[in-house]
Amino acid sequence: MWEVKAPSKVKIFTWRLLLDRLPIRVQLIKKSIIPSSEANLCIFCAINDEDTFHFLFQCTFSVFVWQQVYTWLDRAPLVGLDQADHLLKTYNLLKGSPGNNK
Numbered sequence: 001m002w003e004v005k006a007p008s009k010v011k012i013f014t015w016r017l018l019l020d021r022l023p024i025r026v027q028l029i030k031k032s033i034i035p036s037s038e039a040n041l042c043i044f045c046a047i048n049d050e051d052t053f054h055f056l057f058q059c060t061f062s063v064f065v066w067q068q069v070y071t072w073l074d075r076a077p078l079v080g081l082d083q084a085d086h087l088l089k090t091y092n093l094l095k096g097s098p099g100n101n102k
């Protein structure tokens with residue numbers, strides 16, 4: 001992951017994502033940073049709990065953003081992947097390795 005040509009803030013974000021240490025609402029409640037009395041619903045859709053996977057990969061807003069990114073990169077969007085596969089495909093795409101989904 002560290003050899004990808006990306007700004008260090010992107011690498012650190014990805015590292016925190018892999019460790020499930022992003023300040024997502026469910027994590028903030030779990031660590032008592034925000035009170036559990038506050039709703040843990042996603043800030044975008046207000047339907048599902050705001051956990052890392054939903055926030056970054058499942059939410060309709062996130063799916064839209066990923067579709068735009070992949071369109072911008074002239075690649076077919078990723079659908080139906082779990083978090084690890086999504087990250088791996090994106091990593092390979094950024095790294096420029098062959099065999100990605102186009």
Ligand SMILES: [Zn+2]
Pocket residue numbers: 042043044045046047048054055058059060061
């Ligand atoms: Zn959502």
